[in-house]
Amino acid sequence: MDGELFPRERTLIAPGAVHLPDWLEPARQRELLDAARVWARPPAGLRTVRTPGGGTMTARQVCLGLHWYPYAYARTAVDGDGAPVKPMPSRLAELGREAVAAAYGAPLADGVEYDIALVNFYGGDSRMGMHRDAEERSGAPVVSLSLGDACVFRFGNTANRGRPYRDVELRSGDLFVFGEASRLAYHGVPKVLPGTGPQGLGLTGRLNITLRVGGLP
Template identity: 55%
Template sequence: MSQGELFGGPAGSGGRSEPAPGAVLLPGWLDAEAQLRLLADCREWARPPAGLHAVRMPTGGMMSVRMVSLGLHWYPYGYRPLAEDGTPVKPFPPGLGALARRAVAEAYGVGVYGVGAGEIAGGGGVGVGEIAGAAAYAPDVAIVNHYAHGARMGLHQDRDERVDAPVVSFSLGDACVFRLGNAETRTRPWTDLELRSGDVLVFGGAARYAYHGVVRTLAGTAPEGLGLVGRLNVTVRESGL
């Protein structure tokens, strides 16, 4: 089975919204079958070598989420080719890249993907040509985060990449309260969003360097039949490395 077949297609459930300039939420974009396929891949990626691991911050504390990197290994704060166990990082999956490119296309208007630049899928908002790196989006790294019950992630910026291309975030399992702040400070103003399984959040443009984090997960809210305890978040990025 090819990577494209493996990941399936988006549900196209509609309800596109823009919680902040440059940030686009696509609710229910992954249908039930696509969620199951992505979950199966996350489980394979989590296996050693270069598998799921806890992350120690420079301050000495441990992050409450566990993660696995694809393409390049993320560490606080940068990328390198070898994982925590000293083995090469698993390659970035082409099918995951294709899925992320489709999400960017739908978020900002497909432009080079088949519709005139600036035309928006779903209507409203900015066009693909107005978002840095969107028209030629070429993701090459991803981070899979697993949130067990009680795990969270403090407000932070994604600043370890060398290009301003959008970040695409896929949600699986339990819903969470996701806090999307501003690019200047960890304090207000911010917007709290409830991200559910199958939702996709794309943030680029003015929102690309916004502080963001997961305030809490909502235990027991994963779809029946998914078979996932806790929450998985797959963030796809273009590293520029």
Template identity: 60%
Template sequence: MSALIPRPAREIAPCAVHVPDWLTLDEQRHLVVECRRWATAPVPMRAAQLPTGHRMSVQTVCLGWHWKPYSYSRTADDAGGGRVAPVPDWLVALGRRAVAAAFRAPADDYTPDAALINFYDETAKMGMHQDKEERSDAAVVSLSIGDTCTFRFGNTFNRGKPYTDVELVSGDLFVFGGPSRFAYHGVPKVFPGTCSVDCGLKSGRLNITLRVTGLADA
């Protein structure tokens, strides 16, 4: 939903760009429908288990490559063993549009081969972490639908300060690449009841993250 007071796009850190209200309501609703389908088959959405034995509070399902802490595979060995669905061409095209919008330059060579769909309920959080299992430094595209969250975007050398807290609202786009590609980031808080039913969700937050893994099948 468009804000009453316009929220301009801004660069949070070098090559880390927040573009508010980027997805239309129709695009949000379409993504919600597709995410619900991906969450059931061929691999079910689940809370990944960390090496410590703890379960993440965020529920995840993957396309293209299956992610588990901290590696990728074509099959979801920690969620039934099925082979994950491919990243559809229309989602690749959306990723290219996103990078072009954020960096204001053509992004025809941007071809994400993995998508992580994360669902946050009202208590879910994501600790500060780097996306570093990829063998590519291509930009990461992050799309938000549903409840507003605090997105904490940090530095490339530790989980602490300096960092910047950004409010991500349904429809917002965040892209980070270049010198900020491996910055620590996380979601310390979701604000329940802040999403409009017009986006397709009654509650919770969906985050769709597109990545270029740089991996090849053995």
């Protein structure tokens, strides 16, 4: 945000969990938003995720590379229109490698490539409960990119959904990477802050792009 009294700085939130504010410049944010609008189109487009207990997630989602559904992966949109999932763009996979290098000061190991993206759209009243990204077989860090409205991102511990946790405000362009000791930490989004996104971006709501290494056959 322009004119802030105290500029936001790189912060270690927990061991292996790093917040880098304003990592994506405005032009790159617009590029990702334009791409996300294409990814969201059918087939295998934006959908509402339904949980095994009969509930629905308030954030809508589209997947790339592999299709995530509670709580597994598939090569088709098994809980949507059944179409083959869209491929993982090479430029997005490379962005994941750049993000890890920026967060940790060292590149991702050779041969490890980001092959899954979960793109979540949050309206002003959307939430995401505390959960772990545990369906992957790889321990590579999770990369999270934020576009549009800011949110409260709750980053917890690896033992349970409760305390201790830390709330972090993620704004458009922010990068959050969690791996190493925090790879299986519980995390969620208790609140979106409507109307806080950059006016020039042209997005109402919040878009989160989460990159993962599956390590799956």
